[in-house]
Structures are given as structure tokens and as C-alpha cells.
Amino acid sequence: MEKLFKQRLHALIAEASVSCTLPSHDMSNRPIIDMLAGWLEQKNFTCRTQDIDANKANLIACLGSGEGGLVLSGHSDTVPFDESRWNSNPLAITEKDNRFYGLGTCDMKGFFAVILAAIDELKLDSSMLKKPLIVLATADEESSMSGARALCAADLHHSRYAIIGEPTGLVPIYMHKGIGMQRLNIKGQAGHSSNPSLGNNAIEAMHAAIADLLAFRRQLQEQHQNRAFDIATPTMNLGCIHGGDNPNRICGSCHLDFDLRPLPGMELDRIHGELNQRLQGIADKHGVELSLEKLFGGVEAFAQDKNSELVAWAQELSGHNPQTVAFATEAPFLKKLGMQTVVLGPGSIDQAHQPDEFLDFDQIKPAVAIVKSAIQRYCL
Template identity: 45%
Template sequence: MSLPNFLDMYKKLIANPSVSAIDRSLDLSNKAVIDELANWCRELDFEVEITELTHSPGKFNLLARREPLDKNLTEGGLMLAGHTDTVPFDDTRWNSDPFELTEKDNKLFGLGSIDMKGFFAFVLNAIRQLEHSQQSTPLMILATADEETTMAGAQQVAQHASLKPKYCVIGEPTDMVPVFTHKGHMSSAIRITGRSGHSSDPERGLNAIEIMQQVITQVLQLKEELKNKYSVEHFAVPHPTLNLGHIHGGDNANRICGCCELHIDIRPLPGLSIVELEQMLLTALKPINEQYPGSVDVIDLHDPIPAFSGRTDSGLVKLAEKLSKQKAIAVNYCTEAPFLQQLGCETIVMGPGSIAQAHQPDEHLAMDKIKPSQEIILNLIQTCCFNKEEAS
């Protein structure tokens, strides 16, 4: 087979559903996307390694490597990384088929068009323009699974013993603005177990909703403590955030509520460890658990994701700023960067499309951004891997 053109690659990637969801009824394998990428990478002389996730059967990572033809040039290199899964979708809110790349109003619509299957079309289209014989350092393409849920794919890659790129660029949608640092993500359920009973005799029960009211008071105090104690000026929201996102409990007005559960979302800054944050939450709830022994449980809704911290003076950041003509920024959302950074590589987040479109109905890429985004990606690969002046 021959490598399809840019738009055909885009279409094929969008056409293969690869939804990642905690709800198993919505969760899908990403194998079809991985197989498509594997075939295209082989067309460009890459050696391809496909690995099933240890703890997520049916989910796969792809690592494609292409070494320089000069076997003495095998150190360092560039890894271009992205995830193959998408969020779930509500087709009643889409104006087109989420799995059919649709061109309208100078935009390309489709689930994953910018978050972030489309990035692979940009990367492969750039590499096809470069002569393998001129390659001077290793070039790698990483495609991961389950970024939108557990980030299990990236966490497994971080343990890869022989993967040691010098640079890593994660192609999340940043409008090609380099991102050098971002916050982490911690989602927790606070579950109150009371004792149900008839509402006519409150003393015979233990009302979980009433205990939850005390929990919320403590959690809101923690929110203020985080806001007042920690700050990093690079971020548009300079402090850690804490959001009360979901609550449910009880079953009827005339029954004492026996169970109530609150889901919270915390976004820690670089420098605030997950362990420290978890301890702060437990400390805040300790007086309530002492008053009502065994009534308060804190449960991770997913493995916490640490913040990502890079340096504005790194060679890769400086190169990305030069090519994009944009200063590197900090963002409030999180990516696979803290895990891939564990490989020992300089790491940034930079890719085509706007984050404002991510996780939205009618997700799309503005077509007038294709040419400038493609040029930056091509120049990045050339500079790092094809005898141009390398980032230092």
C-alpha cells in the first residue's frame, strides 16, 4: 500500500471509533486506529512495536522508530507523541456524523479532529516530505491508549527501558503555542456511610446528608487554604483549584439518608505533590471521622495525575518558540507530559487545533490553520532529526 494523502489519513483516523470511558458500556478498543497507524509508519520505513496494556486488555500502544541509515547515529532524537482515544460523545448535539470527517465553513469536523487523532496525519505528512538518507538522529512516533481516562498507556510507556529520546513533543491542541508546564488532576469521591431509618425517629439513624454538610464546610475551607497558600504566576489561574462537581444521596423524603457521596476535582500546581495534597484532604476530614468513626471514606476516582513542570530556558522550548513565533505558556489542563517526561527527555506540549474545541460537540479544525501548523511541525522534525542546527 502507499501512504494516503493528508486528508485521507485524517478521514481514516476519524472513521475508526476509539472512545475511552470509565463506563464500560461506552468504552471501545483503539486497535483499529493503532493498526492503521502501524501500516502507514511501515510505509515510511519505521520499525513498529505494538503493545497491549498490561492492565487494560484490548487497549494498545504503538511505538514506531526510524533510525538514521548511518548506524553510528543512534543517540537521542525526537519523539512525537499523541493519544489515539477520544472522549464519549452525545450524537444528538452533533450537526454531523462524529465518525465522518466533514468539511463545512472552512472547518474539518469530526471526533478526534483536534483531540487528537489529527496530529498523526500532520506528523506523517511532514515525514513523507523528508529523505530518510538525510536523517541524522532517531525519529519516533508514539501513539497511546486511554489518555482520556486513566492515562494507563503513557504510564506504561514511562517504564520502557530502552526508550530514551532527547526531545518529546506531545501534540495536544495548543494552536501550535508551546506549553512548558501544566497543572495536575486529582478526582476523589468522599463517601459518607450513615445509618438509615424512619424519618419520624431521627435518633435511631445517622443522616449521611447532615454529615456531608460538615464535609462540604471542611472541603471549602481547604479550597481557600490552597488558594491562599500556593501560587505560580505563569498560570492564568495562578492557584490550585478545587471543584465540587457531583453529589448524590438518599432515596426518599421520609427515610433517614444512609449514604451520600460527593465527587471533587483538584488541580495541583507544580511543586504541590499528589501525596501532600491527599494528606491535606484527609487532615481536613479527620475531625468528622473522629466524631463519626468509620463514616467518611475518600476514594480515588482515577489514578491522580501529577503536574508537569518544564523549563523556559530548555533547548526544546527555545526551538519551539522560534518556530512558532509564540512564547511558551502554562495551562490549567493536564496531559501525558509528566509520565513521558520520566523517560528523561525535554518535553513540551504543542499541536494543531484549539483547546476550546476539545471535548465539545462539533469538534473541528479550522482549515486555515493547516498550512502554518504543518510548516511548524515539518521544521521541528527537520531541525531535530535532519542535519539542521539542533536545539541545545
């Protein structure tokens, strides 16, 4: 099993599948989807490819029939990488210090190798299953979440339980914050800087808008708190700003990109509408054109009842109390399909999205054992 695990993990890592909002960095995930489908078809899974666009697809692989059962879900993409910052080849498995190094080892191609190892050890056959087992591999989790959004139209046999194998150190996660990314555009009027009356400075209007954004952040943090989170309030980060082109020209346009991470119970669309209404007052006051656009569809906050059957089982089996995290996952989309959902997988989020990403050896066998137990409980 160990040799086969390594071979599969190496094959998954070697096939680059970056998703990125920059087209120059974005890649197809179809080779990964085809690879997983091939492995699962050998184990008598019925595999269906759900097209997202010409280069992107989800995999929905099912063993068994009927309704209910278990979904094991992961995303097939990784973030972009700078090979010059790695101490080993990011697109190959390197064994060192009782770890597998490589891009996607923990976030989260390693989970697919764990699933396959669990299926091997159980020697699964469709005749053994009382409820179906579904393996999902999604596209673009690291960028647009387009794969997870498409799942909302998929037939998942009315599955009742879902485990998303994001790197949580095998700690069950029952709640996480959401994320929205927005761009504030301000259009003023360029002109010669020697005479301010010749133009309308977009940077000065942005200065007022930033002050209002920070006031809105304080308001949200006063109104919304959840002590289950390490950071108990919603957060807003002003990430990047661009405006103007020369010191001796009145700035004609400026835009600011920022993110917002709401707590469960806070709706992104409602926040967007409220914020847009507030900012229009600044546009009127400064005589500029102002627009607030979403950079992607956003991910709502996720909350599964801490006392639900799945979370209680995950706590008992893992030996860890359920926790919360600030990062977003595909969990809200699966929960929307009516499934009890928990985020639970090998590896640490601390190693994700950075050079020399790794998966500790000591996470692998416990992860396989958890997946085996989940299949036995909810499918056999």
C-alpha cells in the first residue's frame, strides 16, 4: 500500500493543475480528472465528468446505488507556484524528514491518495454497499469556486453525509468564515496638476472611501461576534490599490481591491448592497463616478450543528474536539445540497499556499483509517 500510495501521489503532483484569476497562470484540471477517473473505474466506480468550460471539469464517481450514503470530496487544483523559491521540484514527490514535499501534497491532492488507499484496504465492491459512496474532485476551488457552484445542479443521490478533506491536521471543522472579494472603482477627471479646478482627483475621493470602509468594518465588528472563532469578528482587508500615472497629473481613476470574511449568519449579498449604498454618498459628495464590483461569486460562511451526528462521530473517531477556522472551503455548497458536512483531512493549512509544501508521514495512516471508518459507517 505504501508504495502504491507514493506512486499515486507522485502522479497527481506531477500533473500541474493551477487555477488562478490571472489567465497567464491558469491551467486545465482535466488531466487530473481523467487520471482519477481511470483509477476509480478500475475499482468499478461509475465516473461522470461534469464540464465547467473547455478546460475545466468536475469528477463525480459513484460506487453502489440508491439514496443516502457518503461523499468524499476534494479539489483538484492548486495555487500558482514560483519554482525558484522551492528547495525541491514542486512537481515531484521528494521524501525528506518523514514528509512528502510537493505542490498539492496537503492542499489537497494527498486526500485523493488517501481515499484510494482506504478503498484498497476495504476491497470494496458494489455488492458490499448498502448506500452509495461518491468521490468528488472539483475544479477551481483556489480561484472562482466554479466547480463547487456547478455541483449544486448535480445529482448526488441525495447523499446525507460529506467529508471534505482539506488540510485540518485531522481535526474536524464544523464552522468557518466566508469570503467575498470586491473592487471599488472611482473615476474622476484628469488634468494638469498646476490647476486643481481642471480636474477631479480620484485618489482624494478614494481617501474618503477608505475612511468609510474602515468605519463600516468597525460597525460590522461591533454588531457581529462569535467567540467560537479565534478572531471573533468579521474581518476586512484592504489588499491593493492602483491609481493615477504621474505626479504632475490630477488622478483620473483609482481602484481598490479588498476582501471581507463574514461570520455565519452574515450574507455576502446583503453586505455588498449595504456597502454600495453607503459609498454612493461619497460619489455624490466628490462628484465622481463610483462602482463596486464583485471579483468572484464569493463563498458564504459555513456552520454545521456541532451536535450533529457526523460532527459527533468525527470527534469520537479523530480524538479531537470540533473547531473553527477562518479560511473558506467548498463546505457551504455541499451543505446547501442537504448534506451534513464536516471538513477533515490530513496535513496542515500552515503548509498550504507556500514553497516547500509538505504532508507529514504520520498523518497518512490515521487519515486512511478515518476514511475507512466513514465508508464502513455510512455505506456498508
